[in-house]
Amino acid sequence: MFAKACPSRPTLEHVTGRWGSLTMSALLDGPLRFNELRRRVDGVSEKMLSQTLHALERDGLVHRDAQPTNPPRVDYTLTPLGRDTAERLLALIQMLEARMPEVLAAQQAYDAR
Amino acid sequence: MFAKACPSRPTLEHVTGRWGSLTMSALLDGPLRFNELRRRVDGVSEKMLSQTLHALERDGLVHRDAQPTNPPRVDYTLTPLGRDTAERLLALIQMLEARMPEVLAAQQAYDAR
DNA sequence: CATTGCCACTTACTTTTCGTAAGCGTTTTC
DNA sequence: GAAAACGCTTACGAAAAGTAAGTGGCAATG
Secondary structure (H helix, E strand, O other): OOOOOOOHHHHHHHHHOHHHHHHHHHHOOOOEEHHHHHHHOOOOOHHHHHHHHHHHHHOOOEEEEEEOOOOOEEEEEEOHHHHHHHHHHHHHHHHHHHOHHHHHHHHHHHHHO | OOOOOOOHHHHHHHHHOHHHHHHHHHHOOOOEEHHHHHHHOOOOOHHHHHHHHHHHHHOOOEEEEEEOOOOOEEEEEEOHHHHHHHHHHHHHHHHHHHOHHHHHHHHHHHHHO
């Protein structure tokens, strides 16, 4: 993984990317439709969500279930691999959130210099 | 965290960013100097490594120990919070690497469509 | 004793990525 | 019959990242 040409690097980037991590964590609660996801992951644009989901689907982390009805209904779900990944991501996110006071204190100390 | 203006988002991005995750994982083995890190994290430029380290230092995840000798010797270490974070990151990375066959298979199936 | 290379960076420039905004066709809601 | 929701895609400007070169001092090589 530390090697430049490692094939797992792109996947790691999809998973840990700004929107990848939030998207996957949001899907831990259950399947969500495109616009439901967009509302949960506050700040993501339609374009970036679309891109993110395509990448995650290609990597086998997210399953896309499109029903050819009118209007189209598209549900996104985590695959088993996706769930394992998302659980770790969410744990990391929650740990960081819990310890944000430490981070903010460090930032203030740093900026005060 | 899912809120747009959440103060933990920038920190999450530093931690999970392309170079942040690899840099922190590399530091789990012990303190490293700037160029040692650069050689370990294959592909990172001096500029990006410098930027990444500054951000992580400001967030209180990495400690920078610069000795004013000649030539200057600068050691980077993980703080306790940084170590907790890096352990989770490394676990995620190793899990992904172990399951890359699944990912590659999914990619091939996707591309074949 | 000149050349090369290492050390830890910073700065200018180019390329890639990202975010913003609009458009698409259909279908239910008021 | 006007407006909004659905799930996207496309064009364009802005921001981030990658590339390359420069800095200044010291150590070892030739």
